[in-house]
């Protein structure tokens with residue numbers, strides 16, 4: 001039995017999710033980041049945390065994008081497993097079904113955001129966390145250049161994990177999703 005399965009099982013129970021469903025979707029489990037640094041602060045003072053390496057890579061990438069006239073900023077970075085449970089519970093309380101919620105939010109333990117290497121990126125011209133992001137200059141810039149800074153898109157269209165297309169979600173370093181299903 002995977003040590004993380006042991007660790008996360010009670011979180012799945014809290015939201016009424018079966019372990020069989022995690023296995024059926026072949027979702028990789030992620031450990032929470034051990035060390036975090038501030039990658040960025042939003043204008044309203046919210047702090048976005050990433051691992052030291054990912055935070056440094058983000059700062060380099062943002063500066064390079066800016067030099068090319070592409071504005072990018074973070075709207076989500078590190079997220080604890082506990083926080084993931086809260087987010088899902090809030091949506092369930094809003095009368096959404098678990099299935100619907102889990103197309104948008106990963107089950108607790110299954111979010112790349114736990115690693116402190118994943119970011120949701122936004123740009124000024126469109127609403128954050130909207131597929132329309134892929135029509136922006138910022139997205140076009142990321143597709144061309146993000147790999148040079150170690151970032152890759154985790155959920156392209158028709159990804160095998162049952163998540164919606166997320167042009168805004170990028171991960172620094174090896175994505176755990178690359179290995180899923182193998």
Ligand SMILES: [Zn+2]
Nearest residue numbers: 118119120169
């Ligand atoms: Zn994300």
